[in-house]
Amino acid sequence: MLAVCVDAPGGPEKLLLRSVPRPNPKDGEILIRVHSTALNRADLLQRRGLYPAPQGASEILGLEASGVVADLGPGVKGCWRPGDRVMALLSGGGYAEFVSAPEAHVMLIPSHLSFQQASAIPEAWLTAYQLLHFVGQVKPGDVVVVHAAGSGVGTAAVQLARLAGAIPIVTAGSPEKLRKAEELGAAAGFNYKQEDFSEGILLFTEVKGMACGTKTSELEWVSPGRGADVILDCIAGANWEKNMRSLATDGRWVLYGALGGCPVNGDLLGKLLAKRGQLLSSLLRSCSLQYKAELVKAFTEKALPHFSPDLLPVLRPVIDSVFAVERIAEAHSHMEANRNTGKIVIDFPDFQSLKSVNLDA
The missing domain is CATH 3.40.50.720 (NAD(P)-binding Rossmann-like Domain)
Known part of the structure; x- marks a missing residue:
């Protein structure tokens, strides 16, 4: 699969789109085909070498993603099916074609929300x-x-x-x-x-x-x-x-x-x-998997229903801008300049048509 990688700490010019091994879902994990992800300040810090991924987490940037269920690891207990529209809280790995996430950190996308809107929800x-x-x-x-x-x-x-x-x-x-x-x-x-x-x-x-x-x-x-x-x-x-x-x-x-x-x-x-x-x-990223699972459960029960127009007050993700993944360096520069109001979303095309490229803005 293709993913956005950082070979050496530095500015947005250090971001590179290249081929990396596709993750295999572990016990209790769901493999997601990513449609969109979103930027977070932690991504900028990690790119600069100031905020390393937690032990055992993917070194690829990206703390949230939306997409469809591609595969299920052993031990998954829920009624998930390939093709389900989902969004996930991640410890890393969201800037990629595929990402695995613990089942308890995955949420179904409300029916009226787009992948772009959904990708702006989990981390923030x-x-x-x-x-x-x-x-x-x-x-x-x-x-x-x-x-x-x-x-x-x-x-x-x-x-x-x-x-x-x-x-x-x-x-x-x-x-x-x-x-x-x-x-x-x-x-x-x-x-x-x-x-x-x-x-x-x-x-x-x-x-x-x-x-x-x-x-x-x-x-x-x-x-x-x-x-x-x-x-x-x-x-x-x-x-x-x-x-x-x-x-x-x-x-x-x-x-x-x-x-x-x-x-x-x-x-x-x-x-x-x-x-x-x-x-x-x-710092949410370094919290235990169990803590995050409890957080996702509480949010899903108390807040997620309000993303539907049928339940007041209605919650809505605020999207500042959307960049294609080829423009990831430009997206990072946009956030570093504090020009955004709300989330900066990254869209993923059909990666089969892309080649490894330098993403210098």
Whole structure:
């Protein structure tokens, strides 16, 4: 089969489409013929040599994919059949013609969704669901801050917070990304390049949302300037002082990335202790197979039905752009420039017609 490979760490020009052995599904695994995959920040880090695949996982990039069931490994227990339309959470291997995934990490694609839409769901939406429910323990009425609201995880987290009865407020670096977040259900949004989001968050909770266009009833319980109950943070060091100021007493600060660097100066622990705050962290990729299976099960039961127009509120994956696999380097450059709002999807053609090529953008 053909797959996108990285022979040496570096920029997008290091991506190469070439022939590699086709995986054989192991015990309890499903082999998927990939139609689409989607980009994640972890792919960029792995390409640069900064985020190696977990032990035993495929070295090929790609943490999610959609396609059809091609084969079943021994021990598969479900009623899967060749040709079933599926999407899967992966530890690697999604940038390829075929990929194997544990049965418990595979989900049927809702009938009205395309392969492109489905490929935008597993990694981003399961990450957001995990951060909110498994780690952040979100409750109805909680104020939830979502940083990087234009990202795949961000656009998912806003919708899932609303589904949970929480009140999402967001930060982003452009008016366009803030408008999209508000369309998806954000109660307020702040441009971190132009304003201090911590002041906005405290003001929002003080004035009961009226200045931000939110119904008074949503925040009647909020005491003046109490801050956010949950913060979903993929920025880290660059935002720590404003996050600390934004955090409510007994709040949960969930760290899942470090786009703004890791160093932290000042009395972080003392201030966190004074607020009785919880600093939590998670990296989904390195979690156990059993943990991921439980996450997929919970998401399938609680959230996946809402991707149907028959059940309100309706959830929808946000797709920024679609690239053919031959343009994978261009897609990586697009993400590195932070130009995307939502997911960047990669389409796979009939690989029989392709030859090994250099994918330098």
